[in-house]
Amino acid sequence: MKLNQIFSPYQLKTKFELRNRLVLSPLNIQSSLFDGTVSLNDLDFHRRVAKHVGLDVVGSAYVSNNGSTAFGSISVADDNKIEGLTKLASVIHRDGSKAILQLVHAGRMTNHLITQGSPAVAPSPIKAMHGQFDIPIELTETMIEQIIHDFETAAKRAILAGFDGVELHGANTFLLQQFMSPASNKRSDKFGGSLINRIQFPLLVVQRIIKLVQRNLDHSFIIGYRISPEEFESNGLKLASNLILMRTLKKIGIDYLSLSLHRYDQQSIANNELATFPIASIVKQAIGKDLPIIISGEINKRFDLERATGDLFASGRKLMSDPNWPVKLNSENFQMSTTSKISYTELSNLSHRNKNSVGGFG
Template identity: 30%
Template sequence: MPTLFDPLTLRGVTMRNRIWTSPMCQYSVLDQSGVPQQWQLVHLASFAVGGSGLVFTEATGVSPEARISPRDTGIWNDEQRDAWKPIVEFIASQGAVPGIQLGHAGRKASSWPAWGFTGRTGTVPVAEGGWTAVAPSPEAFGDLDVPRELDLAGIDAIVDDFRTAARRAVEAGFRAIELHAAHGYLLHQFLSPIANHRTDEYGGSLENRARLLLRIVEAVRGEIGDELPLFVRFSGSDWTPGGWDEQQTATVAGWAQNAGADFFDISSGGIAGGIRIPLGPGYQVPFAEHVRSSAEVEVSAVGLITTPQQAAEIVATGKADAVMLARELLRDPHFPLRAAHELGEQLTYWPPQYERARWRD
């Protein structure tokens, strides 16, 4: 089995290790333009300096209406593309692979950001920068407004939004693309019988519910060419009876691989409020392990992975091919450098500016 610090190659791209930065929403585009700001540069650059093998952006909207909140980043126009370029270049200059997560929030769109608006909940009004959300079915999430049900022309437009966003991502220099099909956002809404009650070719059977995702995988693969890896983030479970589960995830991951995807980032939850999730160290790792073994695909695990020893065990025992860290990297952006010391690994990619701080026996 590989170790945490062995490289991993997907298509024409090699990650220097298997500790990767998970996409993390920041809600920091204060002018609501979708253009990444200095915050994105400093935030993402810190993980590249700290030794991550792959650094993913936050969920980035493929259209204005795709954003979770008005403060999200986007990549639906050339100004946004060009603003991503220096961020991408710096990440790559530090030896990490720059990746972008492309997302559409669906019925969870146009919501108030997670910080800066104390007491504001529900849907952001149009007069304050909000918009009407769309979804597979006209059913609201929590206290958000009822979304507009997508017709077939609207579905076709979303496929095209992902395609053109992927094109701009490649032009910006990103070396890995991830489709966000987790956490109750649009692609997960189509996949899950909790949120998808359509009776046409996009609802009902698993094949129908997976149709939009597979169309987008094929469209994005056709746009980015054969060299770059394509990731899909899934929720491994809805954590509720009758919902999306790990076996459906494994089945659709196999179909997505046949359609052009390479790697699967396994998280969980997000389809509905009020569901109790039994949190604990590595609580989502079993979903990644199931998908990996059942579908025979490569996966990463995420969720309360907080120590070097825990991360190393996940990879060394074959539960996942890599680990994605989020909150632990917010606490310690240099976690990979510290992990190497604690695990007895000698790295060649310590930043020379930080060399005096390297741990020595």
């Protein structure tokens, strides 16, 4: 996509316009207070790093105490956190960016130290293959309903805090992805087994939040979904299964998809038939042009932005190292557009000279 398009206002949905198509990736900077309260460091980081983007996605706010993904993560698990979250949303809005709060439950990707004593939970009692994580407790249907409720109440707190939307974290092998994956979901009830069953939990979470928004707000509040397109394990989640989830999410009414990629142009590793095409292009073709896609993964320079397939372009590392990168890019775009134009005087002089030469004007 050309720079002039990237720096033009973008209508994400009705009554929701972004000043440009740049997004601060959902980073977990792990600088919150011990109980997940927003800290002064959180406020300072987002004030500095997000001041020139169209959208700031605040990363990994856990919806319940047993769902924290790391020490220092932001909490949205109780009403006491609303005050700090309100300050955070206000800081992001101050310079013109929109604010999205990413909601997460770690599932098995945590331990009792991170959760301050709460046991890790998951679709099945299978320990994660990497990391210092505990063997999780298998969720009962009652516990599953409680977590769905936790996501719903977390979204309500985001609304009360003044955020413009929420993003469901269905990537990076956290709980929403764990239910989708046959490697981590060995259940034999209505939430496990077939893809139709494994897809139920993420859909129920999204549907509950959509209903919450419809009951309480106009349609300008944003609901996004972040997804890892595939797992690399031989028995892991396949791209084809996730494409079905993406199309279903589009059908029930999400506002955007955010692809979690190592590189914006990466190809499928687990599917040889699709290995010659960028995953982002496959997703865009599968879901259509009318659902916006946020693309991320090593977007660090103009070449990357112009080559990436997406509607919005997320960066984390580059913006952390240089928060003024969007300003520099836009300045470069302005200089290119002005130097490529010929003034009226120059055009008149050129016309006059060419009239007096063979093959000139006239």
